[in-house]
Amino acid sequence: MTAAPPLNPQPDVVLVGAGVMSATLAVLLQELQPDLRIVLLEERGGAAQESSNAWNNAGTGHAALCELNYTPQRADGSVDISRALKVNTQFDLSRQLWASLVRSGAIPDADAFIHSVPHISFVRGAADVAFLGKRWEAMSAHHCFTGMEYAEDHAELARWMPLVMEGRDPNETVAATRMVSGTDVDFGALTRLMIAHLATKPTFTVGYGHEVTDVKRENGRWTVEAKDRASGRKQRLSTRFVFLGAGGGALPLLQKSGIPEGRGFGGFPVSGLWLRCDVPALADRHDAKVYGKASVGTPPMSVPHLDARVIDGNRALLFGPYAGFSTKFLKHGSNADLFLAIKPDNIGPLLAVGRDNMDLTKYLIGQVMLKPSQRFASLQEYFPNAKQAEWELAVAGQRVQVIMPDAKAGGVLQFGTEVVASGDGSLAAVLGASPGASTAVAIMLDVLARCFKDQLPGWTPRLQQLIPSYGRSIADDTDLCRQIRTDTASVLHLAEPAVSTAG
Template sequence: MFIQALKAQKTTMTKKHDKISHDGPDVVLIGAGIMSATLGVMLKELDPAVKIDIYERLDVAAAESSDAWNNAGTGHAAFCELNYTPELENGSINISKAIKVAESFEESRQFWSYLVDKGVLDKPETFIKSIPHISFVWGNENVDFLRKRYAALTQNPLFKGMEFSDNIEELKEWIPLVMEGRDPLTKVAATRMLIGTDVNFGSLTRCMFKQLKAMSGVNLYFNEEVEKLKQDKNGVWNLKMKNLTSGEKTMVKAKFVFIGAGGGSLPLLIKSGIPEGKGYGGFPVSGQWLKCTNPAIIEKHHSKVYGKASVGSPPMSVPHLDSRFINGKKALLFGPYAGFTTKFLKEGSALDLFKSVKISNIRPMLAAGLDNMALTKYLIEQVRQSPEERVEALREYFPEAKMEDWELEIAGQRVQVIKKDEKHGGILEFGTEVVSAADGSIAALLGASPGASTAISIMLNLLQRCFKEKFSSEEWQEKIKQMVPSHGKPLSTNPELCKEIRTWTGDVLKLNKEHEAEVAL
């Protein structure tokens, strides 16, 4: 078996309302978001006998960063995100991150296809749809950059099929909303990937939890918050839970704990006391969207159009005019507009940031703060923006936008990682990072984008680090190859395999052209 079930331990608690869980799980997952859902399903596929408890502080799954309205990244595949392909000082384009993200998203598509084939997920059109991914720029310098980016990316099999155009008439066909009313004398260009997708991670997460709940040995608890977690001398983790509705407190024991609580992961990592977590801090960033309320405009745009962030702006500020499919309806968003709050979660506390400051991380946090004064200035400017200023930013992508057709929507919270750095004392990072104990008994996921889109790669990496022997076993390796057929074989260097995998996942997920009419029905 994956982990031997813990023997029941009867313990009498002295505090009122406290009790002990007598039949402890093998694994505890904290947070009912896309990461816990992915890890939970993977573990049950690798060992159907494993017992899993999932704890969520809210009353529903996927209500924070995984929710569609809160999630800034829907199907990040590096097709259109210009911040993944920086221009170097010598004028060349670095595509290494784009390749990594694209590879990871292909692994995600494979895992979801495996689950659909097996019947774990049904109706893939409820969580993933085909939609073009477009990069759009204006001005001579930016057009030159996009042309060089296109030339660099199309040398790689992962970006086969990408189109480039600086022809105004052609661009009017690709992105009519973006081109209407635009100055014809301004030089513009775009690239397009027709195999892009829109992913509703909220819907996907809830589908996965629905299946997990029906599996033997899986329990999902809502309104439960982790107050304390501590490892005993036998390596077992003791978690003190509090029910936020009744106030009842429960002790839970498990050999492995995954902290996948989004912005709430950092405080829990700090509480765990593991040496590997010392020195980590977090910088919370809130987000906002302009949401279109005019159905005629929504129907006129059918793509994800990403641009370049303004000079000096952070990667999180990359603007996009984004078609989405949320709750069965097509939506149109523009943003994100950043903001600042001391909360680590949308439904969190204003004291979250202050409570996260400890002796072990105060130096890295101060150093990162001093090195990122421009970010602080940017966030202040964003917070102070008027509705008119937000619409002016929108008009760079939709020149004929009218204020009455848009309303402000609050997005989710993101907590950027701050970590120790020998040279600077502390640095602020904009990706995701897994922090795990040396004994593999606990792991926490920190950070934000591209996050959800690369969940499968992140969880495979976590399993390799925390379950080394099992991961390398013939049994697990065979099963992993079933779940993610290309695992260990980079698609970026295997053109035929890349084509084969994309055809298979496109068929299963109903993304290929022959399935479009079926999905529309």
């Protein structure tokens, strides 16, 4: 790697990390105020080499169409769809921004990053079948989930997902729901496309090979120290606004910033493994993302799924994830990451989470101890005729689950995404990994609302051009929902729900 030229020492905005989060925020800021001088710093030699890379995540366009953990069953047996509705309509925000970028030519081709892949929830056994039936009744009655299909009949299910049904006991009690409007998203390609577009702007610079080593408040501005990994040279950038979109690397930098809002936060790393199959004849026969039900007492990210993937124009299958334990905060991180992030202010929350999450500890130990034959047996629950020789083990991205201070429990483990922003709006960090990249636009709109309050009224008309539903509720407005989905489906070349009339 050769030493990079010096960076603008006084930009308006510094973004740390070239993943989907920083890329999304940079695109929004550039569209909203084209004269903002933006510097993006990334320690790796290119964009999207951590969680946003296509092979490091499952590429599910999370719209709560198939993920059963978003629809818990209440004590009275009814199914609560409120979380599913939230995630579902957050994904519409992403679709709208992506469609605007494609329409304007900023992203030349939607097929380079998003494809229609039906989303299926698949369950086995009478109790789970009963749950799925209730969930389908509750969801399909809402206009946001119009077109959700339900089937118990093996022949119909075999048409939806032949690999899942072939070799299965014909008397097994099974059921599934399907939404043909589901998607597979290559978030790595999307990130690279957004950054390539930004790089055509004179006000945007990206510094690859630059590791941010410190973030300090000095004289009412932030000083960001970046080390050029090739030369070892350090540069200091002074800026009004810093965004820590560093994935697993965000927590240590948040701690360095010393903002009071970051006190007490900790991180718990969970590594992941997939089984991957690149045999074209199999990949061509599985056109779905089939999500099952997590076992009782296991965390939400343990939900097994058999995914059709479309990456660089090639089709592949992924099954997993299997969890593991690693003390690294990034796939390319250091084993010391977990220990270096233990501070006097987060020791209490960390211990409280250790005490209250024995289920998670047991689950992780169980996963780490799995033998290859046991891993393969869980794949066969979804693909009975799978052959071991056709699958290889692949390492997924690293998740850092958020540990938050909590007045009552001392500390809680959170499986979602958390934006931590300074009270004056001059710094924001994204922690956590779920629903993740799919909801990057909703998360960045939250960052804008908290950190650019004064500019937002002036930016709103442009935001409404980029994201036509901005400020309105797709969940409450059937016509708006239909109009937005038809429009984005057409620009992004996506399938529409099987039934187009709203309930």
